[in-house]
Amino acid sequence: MLDMIKNxxxxxxxxxxxxxxxxxxxxxxxxxxxxxxNQLFYLALMLMLTLLLFSGVRIRYLVxxxxxxxxxxxxxxxxxxxxxxGRTTLFSFGIIHVTEESLMRGIHIMMRGLALxxxxxxxxxxxxxxxVFYSLMQQLRIKPKYAYSFMAAIRMVPIIAREYISLxxxxxxxxxxxxxxxxxxxxxxxxTIVTLLSQSIRRAWRLSVAMESKGFDDGPRTxxxxxxxxxxDFWLVIxxxxxxxxxxxxxxxxxxxxxTDAR
Amino acid sequence: xxLRKGLTLADVLITVVVALVFxxxxxxxxxxxxxxxxxGLHLNELVYGVWFIAAVVAYLIIRKxxxxxxxxxxxxxxxxxxxxxxxxxxxxxxxxxxxACEIVFALIRYKSVSLMAAVSAGVAAAxxxxxxxxxxxxxGQLETWNLVLMIGFRVLSGALIAGWLAxxxxxxxxxxxxxxxxxxxxxxxxxxx
Numbered sequence: 115m116l117d118m119i120k121n122x123x124x125x126x127x128x129x130x131x132x133x134x135x136x137x138x139x140x141x142x143x144x145x146x147x148x149x150x151x152n153q154l155f156y157l158a159l160m161l162m163l164t165l166l167l168f169s170g171v172r173i174r175y176l177v178x179x180x181x182x183x184x185x186x187x188x189x190x191x192x193x194x195x196x197x198x199x200g201r202t203t204l205f206s207f208g209i210i211h212v213t214e215e216s217l218m219r220g221i222h223i224m225m226r227g228l229a230l231x232x233x234x235x236x237x238x239x240x241x242x243x244x245x246v247f248y249s250l251m252q253q254l255r256i257k258p259k260y261a262y263s264f265m266a267a268i269r270m271v272p273i274i275a276r277e278y279i280s281l282x283x284x285x286x287x288x289x290x291x292x293x294x295x296x297x298x299x300x301x302x303x304x305x306t307i308v309t310l311l312s313q314s315i316r317r318a319w320r321l322s323v324a325m326e327s328k329g330f331d332d333g334p335r336t337x338x339x340x341x342x343x344x345x346x347d348f349w350l351v352i353x354x355x356x357x358x359x360x361x362x363x364x365x366x367x368x369x370x371x372x373x374t375d376a377r
Numbered sequence: 378x379x380l381r382k383g384l385t386l387a388d389v390l391i392t393v394v395v396a397l398v399f400x401x402x403x404x405x406x407x408x409x410x411x412x413x414x415x416x417g418l419h420l421n422e423l424v425y426g427v428w429f430i431a432a433v434v435a436y437l438i439i440r441k442x443x444x445x446x447x448x449x450x451x452x453x454x455x456x457x458x459x460x461x462x463x464x465x466x467x468x469x470x471x472x473x474x475x476x477a478c479e480i481v482f483a484l485i486r487y488k489s490v491s492l493m494a495a496v497s498a499g500v501a502a503a504x505x506x507x508x509x510x511x512x513x514x515x516x517g518q519l520e521t522w523n524l525v526l527m528i529g530f531r532v533l534s535g536a537l538i539a540g541w542l543a544x545x546x547x548x549x550x551x552x553x554x555x556x557x558x559x560x561x562x563x564x565x566x567x568x569x570x
């Protein structure tokens with residue numbers, strides 16, 4: 115599916131998933147510890163540029179995605195903008211009380227979310243999901259039991275989605291005949307979930323019986339798909355560290371915001 | 378993943394599949410959550426409990442150590458896959474919430490499937506990520522009434538949705554008879570049949 119919207123591949127596509135996951139955790143920690151909105155601004159900006167240049171996805175999809183992310187980011191920081199503490203009032207209406215400090219903090223929280231989303235989208239666009247589990251098994255020695263369960267279960271997601279759609283269509287047909295509560299509300303939710311769950315449990319149980327009867331276990335095994343670390347991993351680590359350093363430097367030279375501490 | 382032995386392939390597979398069913402629900406639910414956010418009144422916290430329901434339901438079904446953690450992690454990472462958005466924060470939250478449920482279930486030694494067990498796990502999960510939110514969202518700088526509102530809504534939602542609703546789903550699942558296939562042998566899912 116991803117191949118349809120991708121134009122080209124970059125070194126990030128060739129990076130081991132374990133490296134990308136670790137870098138993701140590193141960026142999360144950095145973003146949480148970063149209190150200077152100027153530095154965070156450059157970090158988010160550079161991660162956005164990285165997404166635009168190195169994901170290889172067609173530009174119009176990326177622009178659409180970034181637009182959605184901006185809107186969601188604004189929503190998620192609304193609580194701080196409207197109700198945060200602060201002294202310099204900018205706008206007041208009823209219980210809403212926007213101050214300079216709370217607006218700054220809200221923007222800071224929004225940029226945190228954006229920086230993480232940009233990097234997350236980059237990972238999704240440059241990684242095959244099965245490779246994640248192969249490299250978890252081969253590089254991190256996760257037991258095959260867990261990795262293969264995940265892979266098998268992910269294969270079932272389209273089946274679950276299809277079941278949900280046919281369930282909804284069946285409801286639509288029977289809607290005039292049955293009580294409204296079986297269509298919407300908590301009872302409707304309950305019957306839907308219980309149907310989906312019970313079918314999925316049966317399917318998973320059948321599959322596990324089949325896998326066990328064919329000798330699937332946690333013992334030593336060989337892999338058709340080999341994953342390993344390469345020079346690309348090295349480049350991506352260097353690249354990310356450079357992003358951090360540049361945002362630190364730029365954030366103290368050219369300051370887009372008046373304050374240096376969002377707290 | 379450091380887990381004790383005792384989980385069979387069937388247990389893990391069923392846990393992950395249950396979690397992924399909820400991952401689909403989470404993804405749909407994300408829309409509701411976001412739609413409630415712009416007011417800033419934390420109405421979104423009222424539906425926050427949906428995010429721990431996978432851990433509680435999976436535990437009630439399988440009743441073995443480690444299940445709640447795997448389920449919550451799988452649901453969180455499943456959500457990132459369904460939404461096509463890898464989110465470190467989401468996965469971290471999943472792990473912490475799963476651990477909180479796991480601790481509650483360890484305290485009752487994986488024996489009870491009572492409503493109270495489910496509710497206390499829900500409340501524990503609701504409280505578990507507050508410290509992280511505190512640092513990430515600068516909650517200390519919120520006006521006090523707004524902060525109290527948020528924590529109150531979240532705990533209520535954890536108890537009601539992750540606790541009570543999860544238990545309702547479990548009882549309904551038990552009635553379908555599908556649970557006779559799964560879980561720990563002494564769990565007695567078929568008691569009364």
